[in-house]
Each structure stands twice: as C-alpha cells, then as structure tokens.
Amino acid sequence: CGVFGAYRIENASSITYYGLHSLQHRGQEASGMAVCDGKEIHVQKGKGLTVDVFRKDKLNQLEGDLAIGHVRYSTAGGQENENIQPIVSKGHLGSLAVAHNGQIVNEKELRLELENQGAIFQGTSDSEVLLHLIQKEKGTLLEKVIKTARRLEGAFSFLVLDEDSIYAVRDRHGLRPLSYAAFKDGYVISSETCAFEVMGIYDSTDLKPGEVVEFKKGLVKKYQYTQDITHHMCAMEYIYFARPDSVVEGINVHAFRKKTGAVLAKKDVGLEADIVIGVPDSSLSAAIGYAEASGIPLETGLYKNRYVGRTFIQPTQAMRDRGVRMKLSPVTSVVKGKSVVMIDDSIVRGTTSRRIVRLLKEAGAKAVHVRIASPVITHPCFYGVDTSTKEELIGAHMNKDEIEKYIEADSLQYMEVEELKQVAKEIGLCVACFNGDYCTPLYSYQKVLEK
Ligand code: 5GP
Numbered sequence: 001c002g003v004f005g006a007y008r009i010e011n012a013s014s015i016t017y018y019g020l021h022s023l024q025h026r027g028q029e030a031s032g033m034a035v036c037d038g039k040e041i042h043v044q045k046g047k048g049l050t051v052d053v054f055r056k057d058k059l060n061q062l063e064g065d066l067a068i069g070h071v072r073y074s075t076a077g078g079q080e081n082e083n084i085q086p087i088v089s090k091g092h093l094g095s096l097a098v099a100h101n102g103q104i105v106n107e108k109e110l111r112l113e114l115e116n117q118g119a120i121f122q123g124t125s126d127s128e129v130l131l132h133l134i135q136k137e138k139g140t141l142l143e144k145v146i147k148t149a150r151r152l153e154g155a156f157s158f159l160v161l162d163e164d165s166i167y168a169v170r171d172r173h174g175l176r177p178l179s180y181a182a183f184k185d186g187y188v189i190s191s192e193t194c195a196f197e198v199m200g201i202y203d204s205t206d207l208k209p210g211e212v213v214e215f216k217k218g219l220v221k222k223y224q225y226t227q228d229i230t231h232h233m234c235a236m237e238y239i240y241f242a243r244p245d246s247v248v249e250g251i252n253v254h255a256f257r258k259k260t261g262a263v264l265a266k267k268d269v270g271l272e273a274d275i276v277i278g279v280p281d282s283s284l285s286a287a288i289g290y291a292e293a294s295g296i297p298l299e300t301g302l303y304k305n306r307y308v309g310r311t312f313i314q315p316t317q318a319m320r321d322r323g324v325r326m327k328l329s330p331v332t333s334v335v336k337g338k339s340v341v342m343i344d345d346s347i348v349r350g351t352t353s354r355r356i357v358r359l360l361k362e363a364g365a366k367a368v369h370v371r372i373a374s375p376v377i378t379h380p381c382f383y384g385v386d387t388s389t390k391e392e393l394i395g396a397h398m399n400k401d402e403i404e405k406y407i408e409a410d411s412l413q414y415m416e417v418e419e420l421k422q423v424a425k426e427i428g429l430c431v432a433c434f435n436g437d438y439c440t441p442l443y444s445y446q447k448v449l450e451k
C-alpha cells in the first residue's frame with residue numbers, strides 16, 4: 001500500500017490526489033482520502049485507481065488543509081469495501097482517520113482482546129484494529145498514538161488525522177518506508193519520495209524506526225517511542241515494489257537495481273550472449289546494470305502494454321494468467337536468432353519467467369539465459385508484500401536445477417542473500433522471504449510457516 005498526507009496545505013485534497021497518483025504502483029485495488037477543514041473529517045473512497053475514484057467534482061467536495069490518503073494492495077484482510085482506507089471513526093470524543101501501509105502480525109491477538117472489551121469491527125483489515133487501539137488508549141492523541149505503536153508488532157508506516165493534527169508513525173524495525181518534507185506553508189508525508197519530486201520537492205526526511213512525528217500547531221515534533229529498534233528495511237521495496245526514482249533510506253531505487261544487475265554480470269564471466277533484455281518495468285534498471293558491467297548490449301526485447309495493471313496484484317491465478325499474456329509481447333526483430341540474457345527482478349511462482357522464456361523462444365531466440373536480480377523467494381512475507389503462500393513459492397520446493405528446467409531456461413542464475421545485503425551494506429535489510437529470518441515474532445502466522 002501507499003500513504004500520503006498533507007498538513008496545512010491549501011486544498012489538501014488536490015495535493016493528496018497528486019501524491020496518491022504518484023504512489024499508484026503501490027496498490028491499485030482501492031484509493032481513498034480523508035480531509036479535514038478544521039471542524040469535520042470528510043471521506044471519499046472506492047475501489048479502483050485514484051483517477052477513477054476521484055473525479056473532479058468529488059475532489060472539490062473535499063475541502064480543508066489537512067488530508068491523509070491511501071492506495072490499497074490487499075495482503076491482510078479481503079477486498080471488501082469496509083477495508084478500503086482511510087478508516088474513519090466519528091465519535092463523541094472527536095473524529096479520527098487512519099491510513100496504514102504494512103501488516104501487523106499480532107493483529108489477531110489484539111482484535112480478540114478488543115472484541116472481548118466490547119469493540120465491534122466493520123471489516124477484516126488490521127488498520128481497523130489500529131484505529132480501535134488508538135481510541136481506547138487514554139491521554140492526548142500523541143500519547144494514544146505512542147501507546148498504540150508500542151503494542152503493535154510487525155510492519156507499519158501509518159498516518160493518523162484528527163481535526164487539527166497529523167501523526168506519522170514508523171515501526172521499530174523500519175520495515176516500510178515513510179518520509180516527510182516541508183512544502184509551501186506546511187508539510188507533506190509520503191510512503192515514497194517520488195511523490196515529492198513530482199511536486200518539485202527535492203529535500204525530505206525519513207522517519208526513523210520507532211519514531212512518531214507530530215504535525216500540530218504549524219510545528220513538527222519528533223518522538224522516539226521506543227529505544228528497542230533494529231534496521232530491517234524491506235529488500236523487496238528496492239527489488240520490486242518502489243519506483244526507481246524514489247530514494248529509500250538514502251539509496252536511490254534505480255541505483256540499487258543497477259548494482260544487482262552488475263552483481264549478476266560478474267557471476268557470468270565467459271557467458272556468450274548477444275543481447276541483454278529486461279522485463280519491463282521493474283527489471284529495466286537491473287538490465288542496464290548488467291549490460292554496463294558485462295559489455296553485452298542492452299536491447300528492448302519485450303514490450304509492455306502499459307494499460308494492464310501489475311499482474312501479480314490481481315488476486316486469482318486465472319486473472320494472473322490472463323494478465324501476463326495481455327501485458328508482454330516479444331519484439332521479434334530484436335530477439336530472433338539471438339542468444340538472450342533475460343533479467344527479471346524476482347522469482348515467486350516461476351510463472352512469469354516460464355512464460356517469457358517461451359515467448360522469446362517462440363519469437364526465435366536461440367537461447368534464453370534467465371538472470372534474477374534477487375535471491376529466490378523461499379518464505380512467505382508477513383509484513384505487507386504478497387510474496388504468496390509457501391505452497392505456491394517455487395523456491396520453497398525446487399532447487400536451482402529444477403527451477404531452471406521448470407522455466408525452460410538455457411541457464412538460470414540468481415543472487416545470493418549475502419550479495420543482496422552487500423548491495424545496500426550501509427543500511428540493514430529485511431531478507432526474511434529469502435532466508436526465513438524474520439525480525440519479529442510471528443504470532444498466529446507461525447502456523448502458516450510450519451504448514
Ligand atoms: P512469478 O511469476 O515468479 O510468480 O513472479 C515474479 C514476477 O512477478 C516478477 O516479474 C515481478 O516483477 C512480478 N511481481 C509482481 N508483483 C510482485 C510482488 O508483489 N512481489 C514480487 N516479488 N514480485 C512481483
């Protein structure tokens with residue numbers, strides 16, 4: 001998911017609209033906004049892309065200079081309308097809205113506890129648990145937010161809005177990104193910095209793991225809500241999820257991906273190939289890095305139809321199957337008769353690689369050497385990225401030779417976990433989906449792992 005906030009910005013809804021639009025790659029299932037004019041919180045949300053949910057007339061109805069917004073990609077909770085964020089509660093103590101990116105692993109335990117105390121939930125998302133917890137705590141909103149953050153385990157970067165303030169919170173492991181920047185007379189907050197750059201903002205600050213930032217009375221105040229922090233930025237943000245023009249923890253995503261390509265090229269000394277091609281869009285940076293490091297020319301061997309959403313995000317296998325074919329076509333004149341190095345960013349079920357190898361061979365490629373710009377995924381993610389269930393993960397059941405045969409590649413190579421860590425050695429990465437080394441207890445999800 002992606003979150004965006006605007007504090008003390010005139011027409012906060014329109015800037016939030018642009019922000020969400022820039023974060024659209026983080027979720028296409030639903031989009032929503034909660035806007036406050038100092039008195040009341042107005043909400044607008046629905047299924048689909050930001051452009052479809054917010055037509056011009058709808059935006060105009062959302063007046064105020066405070067806003068938080070969300071684009072949804074469902075991992076926890078289903079696709080029901082109740083789960084579309086921001087989640088808003090209008091109580092006698094005032095209104096609150098929450099927009100959340102990540103996944104809370106002790107959600108079920110907290111939900112049960114809240115239900116036993118009489119809480120009634122509308123939907124099944126963990127974000128609603130968050131909202132209930134905040135409401136139940138005592139003290140100022142800052143104190144409530146801090147107490148809540150201390151009770152949550154897992155991945156979260158979330159925003160809380162009330163009538164006159166916004167709070168931004170990041171989990172103590174720093175699993176999901178979250179940054180803010182001064183803009184005009186106020187501030188903007190975003191999951192990724194690419195949203196700032198479209199606004200002409202080139203200077204921003206990352207929240208630290210275990211930090212709450214308060215935007216209130218025109219001021220920004222930072223609070224470290226726990227000292228018990230680690231650094232586990234999700235490696236998949238760099239590999240696949242984030243936009244190449246974003247800077248995550250000081251590292252540009254495109255630069256990170258280029259380095260992974262170079263690592264792959266160094267492992268391939270002596271490989272005879274005519275061209276390097278990337279699978280658009282998320283593998284293009286790695287393909288550039290591979291080509292630069294190997295000296296093998298980069299080509300456009302695959303064309304992507306940009307009007308089909310990210311295949312993986314469509315929830316059923318049947319839809320995914322249809323999606324992939326709609327999405328990519330080989331450029332026959334480029335690949336015919338050639339020995340091709342095909343770079344993809346990740347291998348999850350192996351379906352994309354297998355299909356693309358076939359496409360390229362059908363288009364006349366002499367050989368297809370598949371190079372994956374990450375290690376093979378062997379474990380499910382419980383922190384907000386849909387890396388699928390263990391049964392579906394090809395890397396959980398097959399070794400490298402078996403995968404190579406399955407995807408019908410002439411050769412297969414991917415990164416080692418240590419090589420991945422070296423690419424961003426200045427920061428700490430979460431690599432749990434590659435090695436099962438989760439940085440938090442998993443609570444009820446432990447059972448999923450043991451299955
Ligand atoms: P597979 O076909 O092996 O199941 O999935 C790998 C492909 O899915 C890659 O091309 C990658 O770009 C794409 N993909 C789409 N969504 C995701 C996601 O959420 N995580 C990962 N790791 N890859 C994804």
Ligand code: SF4
Binds near residue numbers: 175234235382385
């Ligand atoms: Fe990211 Fe993988 Fe860690 Fe999930 S398990 S947070 S996808 S690195």
Ligand code: MG
Binds near residue numbers: 279280281282344345
């Ligand atoms: Mg891809």
